[in-house]
Amino acid sequence: MGDDRLAALIQTHVARYPASGVADIYKLLHQATFGPGHAVASKKAAREWLEQEAGKVGEPLGEPLIESAHPEGHIVRVHLRPYLAQGGKLDWLLDAFVRSAEMVAGAPELMGARWRAFAELCRGDGPLAGEFPLRELELFGAARAAERWPAVQHSPAFIEAYRPYYRVLVAGEASALCERLGVPFSVA
Numbered sequence: 001m002g003d004d005r006l007a008a009l010i011q012t013h014v015a016r017y018p019a020s021g022v023a024d025i026y027k028l029l030h031q032a033t034f035g036p037g038h039a040v041a042s043k044k045a046a047r048e049w050l051e052q053e054a055g056k057v058g059e060p061l062g063e064p065l066i067e068s069a070h071p072e073g074h075i076v077r078v079h080l081r082p083y084l085a086q087g088g089k090l091d092w093l094l095d096a097f098v099r100s101a102e103m104v105a106g107a108p109e110l111m112g113a114r115w116r117a118f119a120e121l122c123r124g125d126g127p128l129a130g131e132f133p134l135r136e137l138e139l140f141g142a143a144r145a146a147e148r149w150p151a152v153q154h155s156p157a158f159i160e161a162y163r164p165y166y167r168v169l170v171a172g173e174a175s176a177l178c179e180r181l182g183v184p185f186s187v188a
Contacts, residue, residue, distance in 0.1 A: 003117050005071035010118060011127060012068070016188075019161035022132050022140045022183035023152050025118060029153055031077070032070040033111040035104025036097055036168035045095055053165045054090055057081045061163065066174050075104065076174045080165040086181050096173035102169050111149040115141050121173055 014020055060081040070077045119137055121122055121128040178185040
């Protein structure tokens with residue numbers, strides 16, 4: 001599975017987003033495993049949600065246009081603030097989002113393995129030891145596993161600190177968006 005790359009992905013996100021809680025790392029791992037599929041019930045609903053968020057984003061906050069959400073970089077987050085500031089069109093992003101949802105199936109077993117790898121990073125002398133309460137991590141993981149790994153929202157602390165507005169895409173779709181924008185495809 002590439003535990004070193006998974007560890008690097010998680011550590012990068014913890015460093016970039018120090019207000020991250022257990023739910024936020026779970027969300028990252030869920031996106032890495034299942035992509036955006038859960039978020040596209042219908043194209044109409046996805047459009048309405050995107051338009052609503054685009055109306056609230058405000059000025060860029062220094063987040064990258066694109067950041068990795070996958071150990072091998074196959075899935076990324078495209079942040080709305082820099083995307084819109086660079087002239088990105090909502091229709092382009094919506095279409096890339098819907099196509100991305102169709103491309104990623106995901107596997108509950110893989111999500112379970114990634115969650116266990118995250119838990120190991122937080123134990124003993126692991127690189128994330130002390131970053132997250134182990135009891136919370138264990139209970140959260142057990143509950144989500146029993147529910148077959150559903151999507152979750154970011155934690156309130158994460159939302160307050162970072163006001164996250166982004167769409168999860170496969171890297172190829174994000175690269176094509178960058179080409180349309182006339183900017184280099186660069187993943188943070």
